[in-house]
């Protein structure tokens with residue numbers, strides 16, 4: 001799955017799934033990988049890794065995806081350096097464990113703001129470039145939580161991730177005729193700092209819930225992203241891939 005010469009923006013690329021996506025896209029021939037994350041140090045580490053291991057050029061841009069001005073600056077920096085944007089992976093996300101009784105408006109708003117509004121702001125800033133090129137791929141990293149509601153006592157998280165799927169479908173419908181395809185991935189439990197933060201007992205439960213009896217790896221998730229942004233995927237639009245080891249079978 002060759003993506004030679006493509007320019008990608010990966011939000012949340014400083015850690016976990018986003019870092020693996022940056023690495024896999026760089027290995028598959030991307031010319032430039034832009035790592036957009038609030039964690040500037042982690043983003044710089046991802047950049048150093050891909051430049052050490054591949055021919056891709058990295059660009060780390062400290063970005064809070066929920067901030068309109070910072071997202072505009074991210075896109076401007078990408079265009080200034082690389083001249084185009086072929087791939088946007090809306091991966092940045094937060095998943096604090098805030099059960100119903102502790103969910104106040106501020107915590108609800110922050111989760112929606114980062115996970116859903118952040119994806120909207122990135123699409124709004126990137127799409128004019130893809131539309132002008134008449135080509136582009138947008139991938140939304142949603143969650144099995146969008147289908148299950150709550151996994152570990154979260155309230156706003158599932159809503160934010162279900163909202164991402166509806167947003168993905170809007171983009172898929174609006175821009176396919178202009179050469180821009182949009183799809184989502186709904187990961188099950190993947191071994192990253194987020195799932196580690198829920199403790200070993202929850203990690204064990206997540207592994208047990210999958211038919212494969214283990215959590216997924218970040219590389220397994222990133223390979224699915226590569227498929228969606230590569231020329232091997234040309235008739236998939238508005239779809240959600242369930243990369244979850246069979247944990248949602250009923």
Ligand SMILES: NC(=O)c1ccc[n+]([C@@H]2O[C@H](COP(=O)([O-])OP(=O)(O)OC[C@H]3O[C@@H](n4cnc5c(N)ncnc54)[C@H](O)[C@@H]3O)[C@@H](O)[C@H]2O)c1
Pocket residue numbers: 011012013014015016017018036037038039042063064065066091092093094095114118141142143144145186187188189190191192193194195
């Ligand atoms: N790990 C899982 O099991 C799992 C399952 C389903 C969905 N997801 C989703 O996958 C995505 C990546 O999660 P992960 O498990 O790799 O977690 P992670 O914590 O390792 O990575 C998330 C990254 O997003 C960044 N980030 C957080 N807020 C941001 C903001 N406002 N602006 C820019 N960057 C921000 C963080 O700094 C971090 O680098 C998230 O959207 C998460 O909801 C993860």
